[in-house]
Amino acid sequence: MxxxxxxxxxxxxxxxxxxxxxxxxxxxxxxxxxxxxxxxxxxxxxxxxxxxxxxxxxxxxxxxxxxxxxxxxxxxxxxxxxxxxxxxxxxxxxxxxxxxxxxxxxxxxxxxxxxxxxxxAEYKYGNAKNLNPVMFFIIGTGMGGGLVIDGKLFRGANGIGAEFGHMIVQPNGIKCGCGAYGCIEQYASGSALMRYASEEMELDPTKAKELLKFSDGQDELSGAILTMAAKQGNEIALRAFNKQADWLGSACASYTLLLDPQAIVIGGGVVDAGELFLNPVRQAMEKYMPFAGTHLLPKIIAAKFGNDxxxxxxxxxxxx
Ligand SMILES: [Zn+2]
Incomplete structure (x- = not known):
């Protein structure tokens, strides 16, 4: 009952x-x-x-x-x-x-x-609590964004504000699902991570075989396989994560000058890689930061909630 x-x-x-x-x-x-x-x-x-x-x-x-x-x-x-x-x-x-x-x-x-x-959810109950302003990248196959300023979600004039995955970082670059070319989503999303790993595998068949040992006999790569491989020191997986992190860090640097956030929260499947991914993001952000040394850097933190x-x-x- x-x-x-x-x-x-x-x-x-x-x-x-x-x-x-x-x-x-x-x-x-x-x-x-x-x-x-x-x-x-x-x-x-x-x-x-x-x-x-x-x-x-x-x-x-x-x-x-x-x-x-x-x-x-x-x-x-x-x-x-x-x-x-x-x-x-x-x-x-x-x-x-x-x-x-x-x-x-x-x-x-x-x-x-x-x-x-x-x-x-992160702002109310998760790791973005009491941070202002705070921005969010959710990284899966694609790349979504969110922004809370003064305790309110920022939506913009037409409801399309804070679409952080679609900043163009490479004019005439890879075509994006949004119709534009060269969005950061094409370089820092989970799909980009897969692409980097596949490119590395083609260049080095011996190392590719080592990586596929983590895939339980399947030929297909996945984010989970790359995470597991990277955690055990596999070079291709680590290089792929580092490339993705480098792009994301450069975007964090640009967005810092736009919004001066107290923290940038990163969510989505990529968070399973933990510090192995977040640390290179912080390093890249520092490397690319405009007006370096004149201001505090935002904290780069993992989201609390997963798919829920x-x-x-x-x-x-x-x-x-
Ligand atoms: Zn796009």
Missing amino acids: SVKIPSSVLTIGVDIGGTKVSAGVVDSSGNIIASDRRSTPLAGGTELIATIIDLIKSFQSRYELAGIGISVAALISSDQGTIVGAPNIANLNQLNFVSEIKKYFNIPVIAENDANAAMW AGLIGAADLVRG
């Missing part, structure tokens, strides 16, 4: 990614007390909305929910509801999540870009 929990303290966060939709009931301290997940429907759009509604309803029978926060891997317009760009999820453009979901539930609903929601950051942040943002 389920027990109803007082409504004022519980909200639900839903995180929509390219492959899965996760939902969690979150209390007012940022703890997930129940969670579930589904695959993201390939058709996206209205099928995705149906999946979300179904997930929320499955919790509503057990918990009294005071609000719904949606975190989505998409650009959201300044109306905080309409999707203006979602490269990894089908049929979302111009869809208004908030109004679609409000048709089914009589409680407050908000939608937020996933990196912004994750930044918010987006839903925890969104569940809190709906509290207003």
Whole structure:
């Protein structure tokens, strides 16, 4: 038999990614007390909305929910509801999540870009607490960004502010998923890490064989394999991480002059490599820093939350 929990303290966060939709009931301290997940429907759009509604309803029978926060891997317009760009999820453009979901539930609903929601979780309950201003890179296949200034998420005039992964660092460089060429995402993301490792493997087949020993007989590399290999001193893996860290450090130096953050929080899969990755990022930031020696450097710290950051942040943002 389920027990109803007082409504004022519980909200639900839903995180929509390219492959899965996760939902969690979150209390007012940022703890997930129940969670579930589904695959993201390939058709996206209205099928995705149906999946979300179904997930929320499955919790509503057990918990009294005071609000719904949606975190989505998409650009959201300044109306905080309409999707203006979602490269990894089908049929979302111009869809208004908030109004679609409000048709089914009589409680407050908000939608937020996933990196912004994750930044918010770090600021409220994680490693960015009490830091001002504080910025966030979330590094997975791509590279998202978030920024909190004076205790508020910064969204910009059109809702596209703090997209830190799309600063152009190499004009006419590698084409990015956003349509531009040479964004930092193409040089400092998890995909870039894989590319660096593959390039090194081609140059040195003997060392490549050593690296593949970590892959359990598979020919495919992954972030987890590279992390494990780097931790055990594999040269190709270490060189690949160092290249990625060098680019990220250079971006941290540029953003420091733009925002003068107290700290830069780094989240996403790359954090599993720990200091092995963060230390070279700090060194590169120092190496590239403009006006070096005239100002304090921001702290480079790992995020507290992993994959749950987006839903925890969104569940809190709906509290207003
Ligand atoms: Zn881009």
